[in-house]
Amino acid sequence: MTTDTSRSATAPAPRASQPGEQLRPEPAVRAQLYETMVLCRTYEEAILREYHADKGPGFDIGKGLVPGEMHLSAGQEPVAAGVCAHLTTDDAVTATHRPHHLAIAHGVDLGRMTAEIFGRETGLGRGRGGHMHLFDPATHFSCSGIIAEGFPPALGQAFAFQRRGTDRIAVAVTGEGAANQGAFHESLNLAALWRLPVVFVVEDNDWAISVPRAASTAVPSNADRAMAYGIPGLRVEDNDVEAVYAAAGEAVARARAGEGPSLLEIHTLRMWGHFEGDAQGYRPELADVPANDPIPRYEHELRDAGVLDDARVAAIRDRATARVEDAVAFAKGSPTPDPSSATDLVFA
């Protein structure tokens, strides 16, 4: 908790979320947050399955239907669900090397996204990009594999939205490890200076590959760093989707109202390895991870609140499974790019 460790004359005081501090969202919203998280998880489980299906004998990263590095987001669904619930597809989202949950929550077409991950001609990038390079003009979604370098382009999208007099905004997401990269600092300063409609979101999953946040970050909360730019900073603890929803609601409203950027840090959980194939030998708390899965926890909470019951949960899971299976089937059924076209598309 960082309560009142960084009060500022120039900006609202960064706070940590207090359980119960915010009003509970409408039941429909709560059910939707849950459904989004389930869809994200169902998707990652499917990619996990497909990714490992044909990497053997042994594990050859370059082999199979889905080759290359694979960074999955299981455990971080509360961030995607809670933030993207406030966006429309006219808003921009820039994500990282770990982009699937955000793409899904923002409404990127599942089939074309999956086709991209499978390297197919029907993919978002016609198979040229891959899972770290998902570009969807329809939802203004993009991501980058270079740490913190997804922030600057988000400024430009926000700048364009601002110049056109719209209330559209950009959400720029990165991990806690990325908050020590120069692009983070330059981007927050420029966004604050020009009051750009941006919401900066830091997913603190405690780890940057094998480096724990204490070995990378000089302050306990990146929300404190909002002070350096005179903007609001808030840290959400406990991977709590409703706290994320509340915090993001404020930040998004502020941006839409022309009041400038905010910085949110969300303490979330990387349930699996940094990338597939990561044995995580460096990770002492590994045993506690499954018990901290945010989805069963939220499901339990919503069942107690009468928002969910067996039937509703089953329906949500079935919808998710159906959508994901359709997407995977679409990808598998799509053609691979013609090798003779490999040198096309460098220039418009």
Add this chain to the structure above:
Amino acid sequence: MTTDTSRSATAPAPRASQPGEQLRPEPAVRAQLYETMVLCRTYEEAILREYHADKGPGFDIGKGLVPGEMHLSAGQEPVAAGVCAHLTTDDAVTATHRPHHLAIAHGVDLGRMTAEIFGRETGLGRGRGGHMHLFDPATHFSCSGIIAEGFPPALGQAFAFQRRGTDRIAVAVTGEGAANQGAFHESLNLAALWRLPVVFVVEDNDWAISVPRAASTAVPSNADRAMAYGIPGLRVEDNDVEAVYAAAGEAVARARAGEGPSLLEIHTLRMWGHFEGDAQGYRPELADVPANDPIPRYEHELRDAGVLDDARVAAIRDRATARVEDAVAFAKGSPTPDPSSATDLVFA
């Protein structure tokens, strides 16, 4: 003033200096601070003279005994005098494109420095570097012409000093415009994280070439940014050399004691153009500049305090003039490098 705008749980509260807050230094120290400022100014006046002596007809930047860009430090002497008074030549200083005052105050040999600026074989860099690239192993002084990129090497010097169990420190200086560059952020985080013995000094002269600080920096004081790293941050107002001396004393002592880095921002004054040839048409407050010259002000103060009188002032000026004239004479009397050696010295 930034008093208590950035209190931190993890670091002493950044403060603004209060006039009279610190005890007055010993008379001998005060006289020395004055003498250092006079030496710096006398030097810059000589370079100004030599630089413009043969640029004509008109102004050709590439012409003359001292060609190229020339960034002079008149008005910023309080920073150099107040900070370097706490250092020995075993400590490292990294400066910027505007390095002369810091080199002089840190004890770099005037003759070899001047010879470098005149592009002579006897120069610190045998004429290869020039005025933005003064490297003096004898005093661990260096500078760089790339904004904020002098910070990272200072970390390494501090790291080496720390590893060897010495109490030597590194001082890394940059301008207020540079505080919005990524290297600033990365360097402060890493220095704080590893408790490196570094004192970061920001010379706030209100301008980055033609861009006023309000158009570049989202916060009123860069001292607030210390918060983002959990280190002490202090802003010194009024270009007050004794306030700088007091603030730097604390920061240097802290670094020597192994307590890690500090960040100082000093509100100083760029009396002349960004570089020679800069007409400063963009600068509204130009008329007020001469009246804010810190040297006559301090001289007046020291005369009132009985530390200086006509005789002492004259002696100080004469010593400065003599040293500077010797240095210029040494430079002018030194050979220019042999063109046939132009491709040497790329590798050791």
Add this chain to the structure above:
Amino acid sequence: MTIMEAPQATRRLTTSKAMVEAIEQEMERDPSVLYLGEDVGAYGGIFSSTTGLLERFGPQRVIDTPISETAFIGLGIGAAVEGMRPIVELMFADFMGVCLDQIYNHMAKIHFESGGNVQVPMVLTMAAGGGYSDGAQHSQCLWGTFAHLPGMKVVVPSSPADAKGLMTAAIRDDNPVVYVFHKGVMGLPWMAKNPRTLDEVPEGEHVVPIGKARVAREGSDVTVVTLSLSVHHALDVAERLAPQGIDVEVIDLRSLVPLDREAILTSVGKTGRLVVVDEDYLSYGVSGEVVATVAGVDPGLLVMPAQRVAVPDVPIPYAHDLEYAVLPRHDRIERAIHAVTAR
């Protein structure tokens, strides 16, 4: 020079004024064009790349930035992705090191990674080159580095008319274009200049298509392939050698990406002798590429070994005599021409 419409009235302008004229006309024509960078507003650009634009278009379209190249170049990318046409200035090419990731991993690759679904129509301008003792961090050309990295066009004007025509083309191009202007071609009042930096420039709309080299001087004995400021030096030398009966053809590449290999091969096919003059570093750069272009098609075209006149893999020295010893200036160009024409 290629002019796409009927030849028009001309007057003599410096390269910087010609470049600004193109920007001004395009900003008039297209409200989505704006100019961002350090000291591009009230100052008018350290090398006069934006003189008068602030007065004309105001601070909403001519925008001074903090010293945050990664942030504001990236901002340009995002704005271009959303349909604006930003021109973003990197004050010196030498500063690429603080922002190259946005340039080469983002600006240049987004179109490809997106399968052609996202375009990045932006121009990245930058000053380059030495000759006035600005030292190792403020005198580099580095265009070979940009040209090596795929996904961005790289234009390198030498003449006032081309500076205008290539800028117009760059702004209208739907691809990212790196526009490198050598300080020495700008015709700045405070820098020694070649008379060729003041020349006739078409009024009104003037477009020079990116990718076609220019025969700056026709000749039959030797081909000098060069770019930017070195074109002026090469033309000076060619005029000096003409009376000695050496007829030099000078090819101004105008752009490195795309590279007009046809023009190189045609000229060398005619002369059989090749000198490449480049102010960037010698190895792994422009001069090697030009020579390899010929040797990769028909080494027999070269009746003499090709000569490369470039900066000999050394940082640019500060001292005037040292700097001039490594720059590809008249003396070295002339020696190289004599070497390839020796019998």
Add this chain to the structure above:
Amino acid sequence: MTIMEAPQATRRLTTSKAMVEAIEQEMERDPSVLYLGEDVGAYGGIFSSTTGLLERFGPQRVIDTPISETAFIGLGIGAAVEGMRPIVELMFADFMGVCLDQIYNHMAKIHFESGGNVQVPMVLTMAAGGGYSDGAQHSQCLWGTFAHLPGMKVVVPSSPADAKGLMTAAIRDDNPVVYVFHKGVMGLPWMAKNPRTLDEVPEGEHVVPIGKARVAREGSDVTVVTLSLSVHHALDVAERLAPQGIDVEVIDLRSLVPLDREAILTSVGKTGRLVVVDEDYLSYGVSGEVVATVAGVDPGLLVMPAQRVAVPDVPIPYAHDLEYAVLPRHDRIERAIHAVTAR
């Protein structure tokens, strides 16, 4: 292979183990040597560049850094200036864009700018290369970019023994050395590998002087000049073509700076036929430099136009078939050899 002392016992190691062995031996020998980078400690390096070093030398000498490449590479520079011998790892060469200024404007230029008074004895290691669908930002080689910028040596080992010998030499060198290891040469258990990534490596001290190329295979018909992983591909092709009566000489450059131009000229002088194989981008890079080296001395040495097999100026595509279409692999190398040996 050059071994500076009497030949010693050898055993077969993967390239990564051989590289680590050199680092380990030098850290034993010289307490001022340390290794800094991301995930170089407990993880042992994403590409096994530091396996076991943390256990052996502890966190004071094998140091995990934040994701702040500019800060920690610069830290390495300052530490080297003060007499330490840091080895600093940039996890992927592709990330140079966030820290190139420290590398090329500082690490590489301080010695020159200081007139030789300041030395920067550091090694900058980095993984490079593609072939496993890691996309356009994680598959680049970029060694041509480093080699173009003066002031840093650039070594590019292909074999386990050279990986050890060149690392030893790099650590002992008083200059900054960029040590680029292709992921495909490391012999990683989780990546398809060429059998040549496991080979004999001398025990004890092993130094390979930086700047001397290696004749990886002697041949009389055609010279293949190449480096890093492409050496293995070239040797595979050479063995495949031998029975067809095509005798291929394979030159492993080992380093790009310095470049062993002698070795290139000697071999081409013998064969008259040149193929350059490079996994970096085609234009303005290594392949052009090698061809120009010959054409700049004697184009007549080339009885056939030189062939360049490189990545054709396109970002590395993700999809496997697209990526393999642009990488310089066996099929393209073989076609190029047939092209230069055709009668």
